[in-house]
Amino acid sequence: MTERMDQLTLSCPNCAQPIAESDRYCEECGIDLTAARAFGADPATAPDGSAAVAGDASFGGHAAGALPSHALATGTPGAAGTHGGPAFGAAMPGGAPFGSAGHVAAGTASRAGTPGAAAGVGASTEAPTVELPAFGGADDHPLGSAAVAPVPSGATGDFVLAAPVLATETETPAGADPWSGVPSGDSRVCVGCGAQRIDTDGYCEVCGLAQPRPRDHQERALNGVCGVSDRGHRHHRNEDAFAVAATSRPDGVPAVVAVVCDGVSSATRPDDASQAAADSASEALLEALEAGEEPEAAMTNAIMVAAQRVDELADEFEREPSRNAPACTIVSAVLTEGRVTIGWVGDSRAYWFPDERSGSQRLTVDDSWATRMVEAGLMSEAEAFADPRAHAITGWLGADAIEVEPHLTSFVPTTPGTVLICSDGLWNYAEGAADLAAVVPADARTKPLQAAQALARYACDRGGHDNVTVALLPVEPPEPALPDHPPTLVGQALDDQGLDSPTIQLREGES
Numbered sequence: 001m002t003e004r005m006d007q008l009t010l011s012c013p014n015c016a017q018p019i020a021e022s023d024r025y026c027e028e029c030g031i032d033l034t035a036a037r038a039f040g041a042d043p044a045t046a047p048d049g050s051a052a053v054a055g056d057a058s059f060g061g062h063a064a065g066a067l068p069s070h071a072l073a074t075g076t077p078g079a080a081g082t083h084g085g086p087a088f089g090a091a092m093p094g095g096a097p098f099g100s101a102g103h104v105a106a107g108t109a110s111r112a113g114t115p116g117a118a119a120g121v122g123a124s125t126e127a128p129t130v131e132l133p134a135f136g137g138a139d140d141h142p143l144g145s146a147a148v149a150p151v152p153s154g155a156t157g158d159f160v161l162a163a164p165v166l167a168t169e170t171e172t173p174a175g176a177d178p179w180s181g182v183p184s185g186d187s188r189v190c191v192g193c194g195a196q197r198i199d200t201d202g203y204c205e206v207c208g209l210a211q212p213r214p215r216d217h218q219e220r221a222l223n224g225v226c227g228v229s230d231r232g233h234r235h236h237r238n239e240d241a242f243a244v245a246a247t248s249r250p251d252g253v254p255a256v257v258a259v260v261c262d263g264v265s266s267a268t269r270p271d272d273a274s275q276a277a278a279d280s281a282s283e284a285l286l287e288a289l290e291a292g293e294e295p296e297a298a299m300t301n302a303i304m305v306a307a308q309r310v311d312e313l314a315d316e317f318e319r320e321p322s323r324n325a326p327a328c329t330i331v332s333a334v335l336t337e338g339r340v341t342i343g344w345v346g347d348s349r350a351y352w353f354p355d356e357r358s359g360s361q362r363l364t365v366d367d368s369w370a371t372r373m374v375e376a377g378l379m380s381e382a383e384a385f386a387d388p389r390a391h392a393i394t395g396w397l398g399a400d401a402i403e404v405e406p407h408l409t410s411f412v413p414t415t416p417g418t419v420l421i422c423s424d425g426l427w428n429y430a431e432g433a434a435d436l437a438a439v440v441p442a443d444a445r446t447k448p449l450q451a452a453q454a455l456a457r458y459a460c461d462r463g464g465h466d467n468v469t470v471a472l473l474p475v476e477p478p479e480p481a482l483p484d485h486p487p488t489l490v491g492q493a494l495d496d497q498g499l500d501s502p503t504i505q506l507r508e509g510e511s
Contacts, residue, residue: 328346
C-alpha cells in the first residue's frame with residue numbers, strides 16, 4: 001500500500017471501500033451507512049441499547065462493530081483497522097503471450113486477454129502448484145487517536161478481526177478450484193462452499209463469499225523474466241500491477257523487460273492507475289528497444305509515457321470525494337547485452353542478488369518521507385521506518401504530481417545472479433538487502449517463477465497486510481570472448497633449424 005501524506009479519506013466502516021459523504025449504502029458490501037453513522041457515539045451499541053452489527057450474512061457473514069466513516073489523514077499515528085473475511089484462492093497461473101509484432105509479452109489480465117500460461121523458451125507450461133490464496137478483507141487505514149474508541153480484545157483499530165487464515169490452513173471444498181481466477185459460463189463454483197450459485201455481483205448466494213477477481217492473483221512467465229502479484233490478506237482489491245515482456249534489439253540481441261507499479265491507496269482508482277502505468281511503460285520500452293535506442297534513454301521515456309497515461313486518467317474518471325487524482329509508483333528493469341538498467345519513481349524497489357548472495361544490494365532509493373528523514377540526518381533508518389509516516393511518498397505518477405523526475409541506475413553484472421523488482425508489499429517484511437537475500441530461494445536464477453511464488457507466499461504468510469508484487473530477471477554474464485587473432489605458425493622456422501617436429505606457437509595468455 002502506497003499512501004500520500006496530504007490526503008483525507010472517507011471509507012466504509014465495514015469493508016473500507018471508499019465512499020462519498022452523501023452515500024447511504026456501501027457499493028462494496030451493502031452496509032447501511034446511515035445506521036452506521038448513527039451508532040458512532042458507541043460503536044458497539046445501538047441507540048436502543050442493542051448490539052450494533054455492521055454487515056450482512058449475505059455479504060460474507062462476518063459481524064463487525066458499526067462505526068461512522070472516518071476522515072483519515074495519511075501519516076497520523078494511530079491504530080490500523082481492517083475487516084478480515086474468509087480465505088479463498090484466487091490465482092491465475094500464467095498469462096497468454098501478447099504484444100506487437102517483434103516482441104512477446106506477458107502482462108496484466110486486461111492486456112493478456114485470456115489467463116493461461118505464457119511460456120517462452122525454457123519456461124514451464126504447467127500450472128504452478130504453489131498455494132497463494134487471496135483473502136477477503138479491506139484496506140488498512142491509520143486512524144487518528146481522537147477517532148478511535150476503546151476496542152475489545154482481538155480488535156485492531158475499529159474492526160474486530162477474524163484470525164487470518166494462512167496458505168497452509170486453507171481448505172478447499174470438494175470440486176472447487178481455488179486457482180480459477182476467471183469464472184467459466186454458468187458453471188462457476190464458489191471457492192468457499194462449492195455451490196454453483198454465484199450472482200452477477202460476484203457473491204455466492206449460499207455462503208455470501210465474494211468470489212476471486214482476475215487481479216487477485218496473477219502469474220506471468222517468459223524465458224528470462226517472470227512475475228507474481230497477489231492481493232494479500234487485508235486489501236479488498238489488488239492495487240498493484242505488473243508486466244513482463246521479451247523482445248530483440250535490431251542486431252538480434254535479446255532484451256527482457258519487467259515493470260511493477262503500486263497504486264496510491266489515497267488516490268482515486270489506484271488499481272486503474274497502476275494498470276495503465278505498467279501497460280504503457282512496458283509497451284514504450286519494447287518499442288524503443290526494438291528501434292535500437294539505448295536502454296537508459298528508453299527507460300526515461302517509458303516512465304514519462306506512463307506518467308502521461310496516468311495523468312489522462314484524471315479526466316477519464318470522476319474524482320472520488322476527498323481523494324486525489326489516480327496515482328501510482330513505478331519501478332522497471334531492462335536486461336540486454338549483459339547490462340541491467342533500472343528506472344523508478346516512488347518507493348517500489350529493485351535489488352541485485354548474486355548467486356552466492358555476497359554483494360547483494362538495493363539498487364533504488366525511495367521517494368519517501370522516511371528516506372528524507374534519514375538523508376537529512378534527523379532519524380536513523382530503523383526509527384524512520386518505524387514512524388507511521390514512513391511510507392508517505394514524495395514522488396509518484398499522477399496529475400497531482402508537481403514534477404515527475406525518473407531515477408536511473410545501470411550496471412554490468414560480472415557474476416550470475418538475479419535482479420528483483422517489487423512493491424513494498426514484499427520489502428516491508430525484509431527491508432534490507434541482506435535480510436531479503438536470506439529469503440530469496442538459492443535457485444532463483446534457474447527457477448525464477450518458483451522463486452517469485454515463494455516470495456509472494458513469504459509476504460502473505462507474515463500477514464499479507466498489503467498487495468505484493470514480485471518480478472525476477474535471471475542474469476547470466478556472457479562467456480569471455482576468445483582472442484580474434486590467429487595463432488602464429490612457426491613450423492618452417494623449426495625446419496630451418498634442423499628440427500622435424502612442427503608445432504603451433506600461441507601468444508602469451510592464449511591456450
